[in-house]
Amino acid sequence: GLKDEDVKIERFGRSEVAEALKVGDSQAHIWTTNAPNAQVTDMIRSGKVGLIGIEKEKIAEIVAKFPHYAPAVIPGGVYEGYADPIPVVAAVGSLLTYEDMPEDVIYKITKMLHSNTKFLRERLNYFDNFNLDLALAGMAVPLHPGAKKFYIEAGLIKE
Numbered sequence: 001g002l003k004d005e006d007v008k009i010e011r012f013g014r015s016e017v018a019e020a021l022k023v024g025d026s027q028a029h030i031w032t033t034n035a036p037n038a039q040v041t042d043m044i045r046s047g048k049v050g051l052i053g054i055e056k057e058k059i060a061e062i063v064a065k066f067p068h069y070a071p072a073v074i075p076g077g078v079y080e081g082y083a084d085p086i087p088v089v090a091a092v093g094s095l096l097t098y099e100d101m102p103e104d105v106i107y108k109i110t111k112m113l114h115s116n117t118k119f120l121r122e123r124l125n126y127f128d129n130f131n132l133d134l135a136l137a138g139m140a141v142p143l144h145p146g147a148k149k150f151y152i153e154a155g156l157i158k159e
Contacts, residue, residue: 054087068091068138
């Protein structure tokens with residue numbers, strides 16, 4: 001395995017990362033994005049960049065250490081040359097609120113989001129992987145009572 005001294009961490013914007021990988025100025029990058037992503041597709045098509053999945057044991061370690069990540073898979077066929085699914089971790093997006101926000105307001109917002117996923121996906125790619133089954137994955141903060149009420153009704157939380 002790699003040791004800390006084997007790795008030089010650099011922070012780039014996405015365009016700089018894409019170029020650095022394509023010209024060989026960088027050897028690896030961790031990228032959080034929805035799949036497919038146009039820049040990732042472009043990098044793969046350059047023939048100089050590839051995707052590497054994460055071993056299941058490592059995914060479990062990452063998720064245990066960083067609860068805001070969850071196991072995920074890039075489905076096979078999303079990227080040219082990758083017919084098989086690619087195991088990865090996903091950064092979990094959360095909608096945060098104040099704890100004194102009225103329960104009925106948060107309940108209605110949570111219900112609206114989960115009742116309109118098709119509409120949201122058609123308009124915002126952030127919702128491409130928004131899925132009721134994964135709603136509680138990577139929960140790193142306490143659940144608001146209004147959201148909890150919805151997830152109980154949806155069968156994701158048992159009372």
